[in-house]
């Protein structure tokens with residue numbers, strides 16, 4: 312039966328976010344501590360005009376709908392322009408993590424079949440090292456102007472961003488296409504094997520922005536500084552959500568230490584900031600040094616890893632800065648839960664409020680969560696029953712880019728690899744991790760890959776890697792190994808000298824324990840749980 316009187320079916324397009332901000336919040340500032348150093352100021356109106364110039368430039372380069380264009384870049388206004396221009400013409404912005412090893416970087420660039428790479432001048436030095444490994448890349452564009460082109464690459468025939476966009480008009484006739492088209496791509500390290508690409512559709516990014524605006528309470532008076540990198544889940548979606556709310560944005564560029572963040576927050580009147588626990592340790596140390604918080608800073612969002620209690624107490628009680636924890640993943644765009652207190656929590660004594668804040672947060676509208684037992688049974692939301700955290704929703708991955716295997720459960724849920732419980736109010740508590748990875752300073756280390764590399768060192772017969780709590784990086788790898796010759800075990804320095812050219816620097820084991828043998832399960836796999844138990848009092852970085 313035909314039903315009359317329905318709503319219009321207008322596609323949700325990423326470019327519409329910026330178009331809206333330019334039209335109605337044109338003078339709203341976008342401020343960056345530039346990679347070159349000086350503070351750069353622009354606004355949504357100017358940015359939208361430059362995005363349209365860039366769109367012409369991309370088309371002139373031959374970029375077609377569906378093509379992938381990579382960025383290797385810090386959080387800056389030019390990076391934001393790329394987000395929108397690439398998605399606006401129907402292509403896909405692939406944000407590459409610059410902390411990957413050259414081999415890993417080449418892998419993701421080749422897997423994505425990136426046609427062009429836009430990179431900050433800081434990363435220009437890496438190109439000679441990977442150029443031969445990424446033969447499909449047709450050009451490199453340095454995100455700067457001619458005056459600031461690094462001399463190291465002057466003979467490399469690179470394009471200069473400002474020269475590239477200069478000749479083009481500042482209006483572009485945006486194509487309209489299916490909202491389920493991909494707009495951006497971010498790889499996440501799989502527990503085994505190669506990194507996996509997550510494609511974000513226009514629809515998912517716009518819907519996620521509505522959610523973020525509501526939860527983060529973005530608006531024209533909320534000045535946010537995303538420390539979380541634009542190469543890590545689109546800086547948690549902030550570059551899309553801020554324009555939707557007409558909210559000012561302050562980009563930190565490459566200076567992420569406590570003092571630089573403090574100064575930028577102070578100078579630009581930042582009211583809220585978002586990042587992983589490691590960056591907050593630097594800010595807290597600097598606030599203690601100067602004896603105060605940045606004047607207008609009211610709140611911080613902590614996500615990507617659980618914050619220690621001492622961090623929440625320091626922000627809230629020492630400096631009067633509200634903490635909101637969040638949980639999410641590359642596969643969930645990322646917002647899944649967000650921690651704000653309800654009136655009944657606010658009525659509790661401060662210590663109990665802090666306990667509540669140490670939960671990951673409450674379910675947000677749009678994302679469904681459930682906890683399942685080993686046998687797949689759905690467990691009750693009783694705040695006690697722990698099991699596998701599974702999610703579904705319009706901004707949750709359904710399959711990896713070019714992924715062939717079935718990613719979802721038979722009834723359509725994504726298993727996060729996290730272990731936790733949910734209470735009756737929908738607050739999630741993460742208690743463990745089923746996936747065999749280590750998260751150091753917000754970035755993944757694959758323990759399986761690290762073990763395999765370590766076992767190719769002749770002095771090591773068998774090795775396992777587990778995560779150990781670390782005061783600064785949350786977790787660091789501990790290498791537990793059986794030496795080839797028990798009478799002559801290798802030193803950590805020898806092992807790391809061997810590993811250094813093979814893995815990213817931040818993967819290098821922080822400590823090593825020599826054992827006679829590793830505990831093996833029935834199938835011959837190392838029982839990591841036994842190792843974790845054995846080394847559970849181990850802490851690093853105190």
Ligand code: AMP
Nearest residue numbers: 614615616617637638639640641671741
């Ligand atoms: P990523 O895909 O790199 O953003 O990492 C997502 C993973 O980080 C999750 O599956 C969790 O293991 C971890 N994670 C994120 N947020 C939290 C949190 N608030 N508490 C504990 N672990 C978290």
